[in-house]
Amino acid sequence: MSKVLIIGGGAAGMMAAIAAAYNGNEVHIFEKNEKNGKKLFITGKGRCNITNASDIENHFANIMRNSKFLYSAYHCLDSYGVCTMIESAGVETKIERGNRVFPLSDKSSDVIYALNKMMRDIGVNIHLKSEIVSVSKENENIILKEKNGKKHIGDACIIATGGISYPVTGSTGDGYKFAEKIGHTITERYPSLVPFNIKEEFCKELQGLSLKNVELKIQDETGKQYYSEMGEMLFTHFGISGPLVLSASGHISDKLKEHQFIAKIDLKPALSNEALDKRILKDFEENINRNFNNSLDKLLPKNLIPVIVELSGINQYKKVHEITKEERENLVKLIKELKMSISGARGFNEAIITKGGVSVKDINPKNMESKIVPGIYFAGEVLDIDALTGGYNLQVAWSTGYLAGSSIY
Structure with missing residues (x-):
């Protein structure tokens, strides 16, 4: 003994x-x-x-x-x-x-x-x-x-x-x-298993917004992919958090000093680019005389619409029937690949x-x-x-x- x-x-x-x-x-x-x-x-x-x-x-x-x-x-x-x-x-x-x-x-x-x-x-x-x-x-x-x-x-x-x-x-x-x-x-x-700080200011506008059934990808400056998964995430005043983000940090938290990482969110992973384009066209047809900023209610969460509208480069007051095919294609790409620059991870207090x-x-x-x-x-x-x-x-x-x-x- x-x-x-x-x-x-x-x-x-x-x-x-x-x-x-x-x-x-x-x-x-x-x-x-x-x-x-x-x-x-x-x-x-x-x-x-x-x-x-x-x-x-x-x-x-x-x-x-x-x-x-x-x-x-x-x-x-x-x-x-x-x-x-x-x-x-x-x-x-x-x-x-x-x-x-x-x-x-x-x-x-x-x-x-x-x-x-x-x-x-x-x-x-x-x-x-x-x-x-x-x-x-x-x-x-x-x-x-x-x-x-x-x-x-x-x-x-x-x-x-x-x-x-x-x-x-x-x-x-x-x-x-x-x-x-x-x-x-x-x-x-x-x-590790910690939220990320994000450079883009729009995250503050989205603070508290929770997204479900989205796909998160993490890539470095060369395009090399370190993480890809579907699930839930959350916007905060400093960046992004939630289950997807915490898991992603487990893959890259020790590499943040060596690389510049980009987070890419597919807001509609269940739809291909073509299917999403058709969906947007359908919504536009139903709102043919409305302004662009009032045409996405069925597609995106309310808090996210102003951010997507601004990032799309399309004038928010433009009538949907005036939106060009090229503008619509850019909108599809944006929704399928919302990009954010990771500036670092939160500290040990939150890990x-x-x-x-x-x-x-x-x-x-x-x-x-x-x-x-x-x-x-x-x-x-x-x-x-x-x-x-x-x-x-x-x-x-x-x-x-x-x-x-x-x-x-």
Whole structure:
């Protein structure tokens, strides 16, 4: 039996504590907040997207970096295993669009309660308001030091401190400092699953407008495409956000310094250019004596019409029967490809996850143990592993946490 010290009471830390305690270890978990799972509480807009009920291959396809590192972790605990564990603790789950798994109650607090209950039932010692400021190894002992000066000595330590996204939840990069001090490489970190800033001023005019069933493409200055997907998005006072945009950021947030990216929105992806032209002609025929700015009500959201009219270059007071074929073709192109220049991503305060972190090159993928300092393990977002939205990032936390904890005896 080992005395296991776990830093961080988030998803990875709590799962690691449960797994380590199941092995008969004496487990202590240290969380600097007043309660565990503070970031978990806000995931999935407070509903907690627990995982994704798809196969491992699909999970790996949605992991942006170092997916191969996770083979052992996922085979130790996959999405089915997570659901089984959560349900065994009394939380029923449901599967929604895109195989996203949520608690039936739609309450993230139920998931956190279940994890806390599992920890208590198996004898995990939970230390809240306990901020760890240093991690070191002396002889065969791992020594943690709290901010108040108190020391804790153990046989093994799992660092599950998260990244630096949503710092108000306590994710302030502590794990990177601990890892770097003992010799680990920390890769450059970027905010990911985050909204974009847009140069064009018209975004401010569209603030609050939500678009559904549109297609978003992201291309660089050479025309190379990095992302293309259909779904929902939202205009804000600074640019664009929403599910499509957050996923797109997962593909390019670490490349924004190297390239100039353009966002292209197809407002009518279900219609070809020819079909859209026919649709516009039909609307024009029904409004033959009206001004151009009063002819698009059936085609576009009300807030979007003035912007499209201005960008089209067609005089808003021009009668629709006077609009030329060339002007109409340009209008079709505009609706099928509304372009915006991405000036950057929002910061870590608005990012769901951190891209980058503790390099996996110096970590044993079979047990999450440091190759540099035996007895120290890593799990969760602190690692240089990030995924797209849909429950994939939480699954990385569950799997790496469980493997780390279950590897200690």
